[in-house]
Amino acid sequence: MTGVTLEGVVKRFGDVQVIHGVNLTVEDGEFCVFVGPSGCGKSTLLRMIAGLEETSSGSIRIGARDVTYIDPSERGVAMVFQTYALYPHMTVAENMGFGLKMTGHPRAEIDRKVAEAARILKLEPLLDRKPKALSGGQRQRVAIGRAIVRGPEVFLFDEPLSNLDAELRVEMRVEIARLHREIGATMIYVTHDQVEAMTLADKIVVLRAGRIEQVGKPLDLYNNPDNRFVAGFIGSPAMNFVAGVAEAGSVATRGLGQVATSVALPAKGAEVTVGLRPQHLKIGPGDTHRVELTEALGGVSYVHLSAPSGEKLIVERHDQVSLEPGAMVGLSFDVRDAMLFDKDGLRLR
Template identity: 60%
Template sequence: MSQAETLKPDRNPSGLSLKRVSKSFGAVQVIHDVDLEIEGGEFVVFVGPSGCGKSTLLRLIAGLEEVTSGDVLIAGTDVTDEDPSDRGIAMVFQTYALYPHMSVEQNMGFGLKVAGRSKAEVEAKVRQAADILKLTDYLDRRPGQLSGGQRQRVAIGRAIVRDPEIFLFDEPLSNLDAELRVGMRIEIARLHRELGNTMIYVTHDQTEAMTLADKIVVLRGGYIEQVGSPATLYDDPDNMFVGGFIGSPKMNFLTGVIKGDRIEIAGGALPCPKLEAKPEDGTRVSVGIRPEHWKPRDDSEEGLPFTVDFAEFLGGSSYLYGTIGDTVCTVEVERSAIAKAGTRLTLGVEAERVYVFAKDEDRIR
């Protein structure tokens, strides 16, 4: 049996339910009637811009903030009024919050020691966690002797030894440089695969969300905008906010007018996709196009006029930055199709790759 397997609980991974959860600070409501179901063993990422409520929602789950209304259930048990220590959760914060005078081993085992666990049990759990996180050679060191990535692994190890029902991560990689963040994303994904616990992870970085999550919860202004797998949110966004937030470079948005089976934009036209709720001719709509879905056309073919302002060569492909009418757009092309500044192109797109949005920014399907 592996060290990871010895740390797995003898129960099935616990799920989480939020039932019309709201949170207000005085007269200001920051979380609005959130309903959410998280299955046991899922890796769920809360993502959204700064101030959208994702960290507040995580703290409500943890019990670090009091719910104004609604219910929080873990493994089917209502824990809304339970103390954080009684909820079966372990939280990893953006700041490592390690004791500088303690060794790695002491930091990882401190919570168990305070809880009155035996010395033998504490040592065993710390050694098992250290083995999983590749910290065995650093157990005698103090936090000041470690890199940022190693200190974050110690903080994660401190959570692992508690054998929680659910792991909560609040932007744990924000303090690391880009290279370390990539490495730690891989470590956290591996940890989830080995332990199998339910994990909820907060980030403002949609790349982290796309690479880590089984399920993404997109938040804005304290409301859930959409819940789904990374592929679902990327391929089938419910509104302009989700379409623009998920994906890098982000989706291009243009304004056009419905005319039969076409959408007229900036002196050109794109095909209109099949829509069950197609607007009447003459209706102004917003059109979303992913950068990789643009296709350069011959001048004789129908499309939109695009003027290149800057070309970014990335090796296997290139990004062209320019304008369609007065709208700045990004186009991903093969390396052989790179164009110099000032070049005028005609861009087309397949009808099924055209996303149409109403005036209120909701998707027209």
């Protein structure tokens, strides 16, 4: 297996530039996830690596080979798409082995590789079935098996779970994580779901408007975001943000009161945003915040509050006490858990 390197990669559609000079290294055997909102360029970047989109400028290397302008079939990659794209008239085994058949591989080799992929994906009992007799999760496993049979250097996944229901998504996340551990291949995975990113990735690449916002391990991005965008995108429920202004050694807010800090602040009166994750807020005595809704999920509850400023906050609780809408409560937190961002959204440290 081998890694992938992007250097100054740019993509333009006519006069519109959608990828802006991306530099990235995906190490050999790494599971790298591209994550970001719709339209951020993550699928376009993946398709450029696959060779399905032409690179406007910059270079793409797979291992030691510059593949920037090489045909997709010669890049040593296999791609799993959002849609399964299985041939309905073929069996599971025929679908998985079709690519090798078309390239003239011997029948015995095709059968051996299909059997090995079926073992890895637990598809042996299904090899004689046709796609219409399979569930959505089983069809997606067949699509992944078709990629495994090709023996690629790099696996590319373009939102492969988005067509599945919630239970199957969880099941398939586990299957893909297990697959990566078993075969140790380099994998690049695109999703808009940050939960998928957090649970699958060795490395997350957060994209916005065709640019990389931050790259790092999942918990590094969660605990130490570089800017407000990453802080708000990574984590579920999302981080709470409250507007304030800088004072001497503190930030004055209406939503959370006075927030003391040892962080170097901009000039007095400058705009500062205070960020706190839902689990860092505590409900207590008082009448400063109004309860809008309690989502009671069993082991955890999410209480939605309105601050005096009108800003919305979410508090995570690990009890089964349901607060009625309209109730007034107090709010507290440890100032060491607060993250501060300047008017441009950059983290103040």
